[in-house]
Amino acid sequence: MHKAAAIIQANFRRHKQQTDYKRRCWAVTVIQQRFRAQKCKELQEKRYQDVRRAVIVLQAAYRGIKSRRMIGKRREAASVIQSAFRVHQEISSHFRSQSDEEQILADEEGCRHSSEMLPSLEGKTTGPGGSPGRAETPFYGCGFPSPQAIKIQRALRAHWALESAKRQIQSVVTIQRWVRARLQRRRYLEDRRKVVMVQRVVRRWLARRHKAAAVIQEVTRKFLLDRRQKRAQRGIVKAQALWRGHRSRMLSDKPKLVKLRLRLRKISAEVREEDKLCNKTSSALEYLLRYKHFSFILEALKNLEAATRLSPECCERLVGSDATGVIFTLIRSCNRSGPCMEVITFSVQILLNLSKYHLTIEAVYSVENSLETLLDLLQKYREKAGDKVAEKGGSIFTKACFLLALLLQDERRAQEVVKLPKVLDRIRSIYRLTARKHKMDEERSITRQRINASINGSFFVPPTPRKSKPPPKFVPDWVLRKDKLKDVVDPLRAIQMVAETLAIVL
Template structure:
């Protein structure tokens, strides 16, 4: 009797184990079938939305624009293609030492990194990012050098906006220190004859620094260095009164214009921007934020990214 009971108990356990395995297999197959159905439905919906959008917007003007773009693409010269411009610009940047050739190379790199993710990857793999930082550190505050620095910072910003190449910028030697030195050197000063160029470099550098520090690891690394936080806070304290002076001057000019018939337009309040909305231009999204042109908003973007309080 005992042997029969043991055999029955084993059979019962085997039946339960088989039932559990069958149930798990059926659940897995059902889940995979459901995923396949969902994927197929998503694909059908995407195809239908594309067809409906093209049918709705495929007007005569759009057809003409599409045909003209295709004609331009067929007739474009080989040397003007983006990958050729990238190769030529990188060659000039890595070999030439004349400022005019470097500026021309920077302009080409700014175009190709703004328009093509593949060109950003090629630039990151070539090691040209470190060369760009070397060029920045070797420039002074002369007008030609400021043009080079402005293009160089924009190139780095284009590369940093792309998730696959942001590490190439952050991992460059003395990256954060170089950018902080740029902010210190090109902050807008009273009576500066090239204040517009300085402000442009300042805001671009702030955007670049914020993009680089948006990840938790990079932000923690910067927050652990007290000098970085102190320098950013001092830059903010310097920018606030300068912004007030500019705002008051704009207020006075608009007030004078309102007396002679021009309406007064008050300046909009400062609104904190979200660094995650700074995307490459080839990413066509409605929430893709334009780059900031206001110095105070730019430095606030850096502070918000690092969680630095304003007071």
Template sequence: MAETVSSARRGRMDFSPVRRHDSNKENDVPVLSLIQFSKAPFLTFGTVKLGTSRSVVLRIENPTVDGDAEVTVEKIPSSKGFSVDHNTFTIQPEGSFSLTVSWTPTEEGGIRELIIFNANGILKHQAVVLGRAEAPKRKKYIKVWKTIKNRDLKSTASVIQHAYRAFVAGKETRKAYLQKKAACVILQAGFRGMTVRTELKKKHQAATVIQSFVRMFFCRKRYFFLQSAAIIIQSRYRALLLCREQQNEFRKLKQATIKIQAVFRGLRVRNDLNKRHNAARTIQAQVRMRRMRLAYLATQHSAIIIQQRYRAKMLMDQQMQRYRRMKCAAVVIQAAYRGHQDRRKIAKMHRAATLIQRMFLTTRDRKQFLAIKAAALACQQRYRAVILARKDRLDYLSKCSAVICLQAAYRGYEVRKRLRIEHMAAVTIQSHFRKHQQRTNYKKLRWASCVLQARYRATKKMRTEVRIIEQRHHSASVIQRAYRAHCERRHYFALKSSVLSIQRRYRANVAAKKQKKQYEQIRKAAIILQAAYRGQRVRKEVACHHQAATVIQSVFRKHREQAKFQGMRLSAIIIQRWYRAHVLQRKDRENFLMHRAATVIQSYWRGSVQRRIFQTKREAAVKLQRRVRAVWLGREERNNYTQMRKAAVTLQKCCRGWIARRQVLEAAQAEKRLRFTSAVFHHVSAIKIQRALRAHWALESAKRQIHSVITIQRWVRARQQRSRYLEDRKKVVIAQRVVKSWLARRHKAASIIQQAVRKFLLLRRQKRVERGIVKAQALWRGHRSRRLNDNPKIVKLRHRLRQVSADVREEDKLCNKTSSALDYLLRYKHFSYILEALKNLETATRLSPECCERLVESGATNVIFTLIRCCNRSVPCMDVITFSIQILLNLSKYHKTIEAVFSVEDSVETLLDLLQRYREKAGDKVAEKGGSIFTKACFLVALLLQDKHRAQEVMKLPKVLDRIRSIYRLTARKHKMDAERTIIKQKINASINGSFFVSATPRKSRPAFAPDWVLRKDKLKDIMDPLRAIQMVADTLCPYS
């Protein structure tokens, strides 16, 4: 990646045309325009003396009107002595920025370098730096050094002043720009409101497309700079799996949609079929009605019609009575239920009122009781004090009179002589008594005044605090209202700015692709032209370079120390800059995380509040809708019943009027016939009239019955159709609700996954930056250490290590050694192969945790314990046991593999057998094989028993404690004998040498177990003393025995 970037930079640098400046244009300010394929400006420093510095101003212009341009100085030849006053800055639309470039040459000769700028993270621009460094004239060293120092101080002061002025001007410009921007946004908000509302849907779709393209662009950029081929393959494979899951989900959704559509289409077809059936039934009913009409016309039995009329009348009366009874019963039940509900409410209110009154009366009575109790206590104390004072006074008076009488009788002469003294004593006693009375009264008064003052101050302070709390509550509500409005407004502006920036990025990406194609074509042509030109130029310059080499070497030796100083100074500045940037980045990261956490908590809280409000509103709306629908249905049923009743009454009225008119007409006709006919035909005419009347009545009755049947059928079918429609609608609503909830969960899961991925990428980027900083610091420290502490021995050792690293073979790697050792251990039975495999496994498990996990996964722990059980006391077998115990120790020091060592069958018993087998060698401290096996086995048992559960399982084994006690007694006895022998030897030596020191008792501390690849000072070393090893096992088992 670095080679690609450097080659691209060389390509941009190489085909830049060589431009010769006139001497009269040297003071002109060069300009860099931030557009595609703008010409690179030339910064000419002229001739600069070594030890001095010169600054040139570069004006950078932003001719675009879309938005601000964030410019970063991506590359500057700092090793040549170049520096800028700002590494990152922002240029407003159609604005400019003046950048100061300073050059302090470090070596003599001409120079041509590039400064690369990055605009908005997309476009790269270049500026060509030209200059020539010359050596100053030879003067005295002190004067030259003072001159250089003064110039450096002046240049540093000018740079600092220029930077501060630029910072102040930038701050003021930024403040003015923000004010103008706020005013413009306020003015634009009213104008763009209608346009934004009408085109919001289009913008959302465009934002989605733009976001997809922008994300594609950023992912592609990260791919070129940060990802490798393996990560691309993994991402493609995961995308394929995700695509398959999405396809499966889409197929399921499609099948569900097709099923719902099929159900809906079947419902529609069934509705059409029902309509056709209804039409067929209607036609059939009409046909049958016609047939029945003909049959009724043929039938002349009037008795049936009269019976139907009578029965209908009786049935109507019965239905009316039943309806009235049901109505009265419903009214009574409703009244009883409403009364019951009201009585329950009133009882509940009475209980609440009773409870409130009880609490109020309790509080009031308690206050009165406490006041009366305090008053009674005060009165009792005062009364007891008065009684006690009177009693003391009477005692005193009686004693005084007795003393006077005794003195008068017994000390006549002494009384007269000491009368004055006794008077003085009496006065003193009275004054003290009166003082005591006054003091008690004063204490009581002071206590009462203190109580009153404290009560008054507490009341006053309470009122003040209540007033302050009310003011704070009011202020907090105002602040919260303003803050919420501010948050909503800021969220809206953030969304708006993000949409605009995404659109701008997408358009810039499209334009960049077009410009890139043109740039590649121009670059190919320029490279062909440059190749011919460079050939000629290089051939000319080679001769000049050979001639100038000798001069450069002499000057370089002269100024080598100064160059070293400048290099160290620049390196220190770079390291400080990186460290300060890292500290600032960490602080900004912490602030960002705090703000984001607060935002997430607030969003969740507001979401919960809104959900509760929505649920209450939804429940209320459902109840209102249910009530309204019930009222509407009742009104419809009532209207239908009323219409049917009115229609029946109207039909009855019309039928009775028609019958009356027909009777009148028949009577008139009969009267006319009676005039023209004889008495013989009178009976026949009456029969014909009756027959016609009965036929008409039968026809009308049949019509009414058929109409009633059709109406009832239509109502029943409509009711059934509505119930089926409601069931289907309920199913569709449930399916839609399930689909919406699934989509919401899917969207939430996708957002959570995206948030986690962004967090992971950010953390990985931060870790990469930290590793880069640490690596740079390590490289710098290594370089400095090598420069300060290099000697021939270290250089020779370094070369030898490099040679060994270069000559390393593939089979010498730790992973390959582990694989071959496991293969030998599991396949071969020869003793030499097994011993070699155990040596390699011991090295691998001591140095690598991955090798430990791999050994456990291969099941080699069982094989190692089997080897330990099968070995005898020969020297090769002791070597095998030593390496096996060391491998198990390395596995037990790693927390992920210790359980695999303990879970082997009879592992603890095997280790105890080893302790008993090699205990006679335990007194030897020279680290022989037997003593080494004993101490390592003790160490391994102590490691396995560190866990409470494992120790309890070991305690359940038979005779474990007895075996450990016997081993401990034997080891302690031998150690005691060795100690006595050592003390005797020391005393003998002390008698000879005249000095004797008793060793101090070591302080017990809890050992820190850690693998060998963890480099810590408090890590427990290997134990060589057998008594200390068996004591460690005993101390481990002590809390559980």
């Protein structure tokens, strides 16, 4: 009780420590996840700010370039307008100077004409009655304007022309400014739309990348946590196994077991290369495929039976070398003699070992006339009453039935066999003979037991009949499990298994 209490306390403390450790691991994982998420957020925000500043710098540089280009274009336009206006002024002044010269010449001609007419007019300045009158002032008619009026008109027309040119230049500049502003606004909106689209795509890509990184980190952390847990669990299981083995050896270590362990170590140290199972398999295959001497073939079959019973790699190597066809040919070439029956026994056992392995059972079934060969074995070695070779051929019969049942557990193969002619009739006939032989053996055994009971004076209890069981699932002999089923050795049970596999009504 003290020892049990100590074990319970130790398990409880271990459970408590494991729970506390798992809780701490979970807390540390959550803190690390939050910290990594914060660091990732800061990094992404910093990258976004860097990208934003770079975009702003690019936009400012682009707008400066566009503004400088527009200012240069405006300067060129103003220079063109100014040069055109100056040319227009020069042409106007030239024509105006010509008209002024013509006007001056006309005025001089008028003045000259007036001066010629003055003496004639002076004689007519006397008043009424012949008295001398006052002298009249010079008179400028419509065709002879005064020079001051001409100057004033000239200055006024120049002022009007300059004001009109200024108004036209201002209108042209205003129209150009408005058109350029509209174009610049349109280009700016287009560039802004493109930049916004690029920013949206970049933000979406960054969000998708961040989400993918988060998912990858989560899956990676889960994988690493599972791997650590599995590694820790394997370590714990290994430590427990080592401790249990050590404790079992300490509790049940007897002199016989010590000697047996020492002998095993000695044999393992003295093992030769040709004694290995793979090398024995290779040599046995070589003997089976090359030699025709009966002793060599029998020794090769023994080695192959041990190899296929103990190693799946040897089964695959045997199937890969196409030895199954040779084995079936060897079975068909044997007769009912004792050595041939021994060869058939080992051959059927090899095929049975291959049929228990799911990777090689198809190779056994796919050999040409394999099912016919097995049915011939059942027909040839069925147990008859009073048969001389019944004891020797009994194992061949049960092994062949067992092999046939394993091959026909697949529905596709069973349907193919049912379609063959006279297969069901042959199996029913073999079953009837086996059942009659089994019944006669039971009656003979009961009669013998009754005679022995009457001689000994004891009471005889007849045995209860056994119920038939469904065909079980068998595994290869290298699978060491406690629930592994043994091979069928009862002839009646073996033929019943074949009939149940094919769903034959007996």
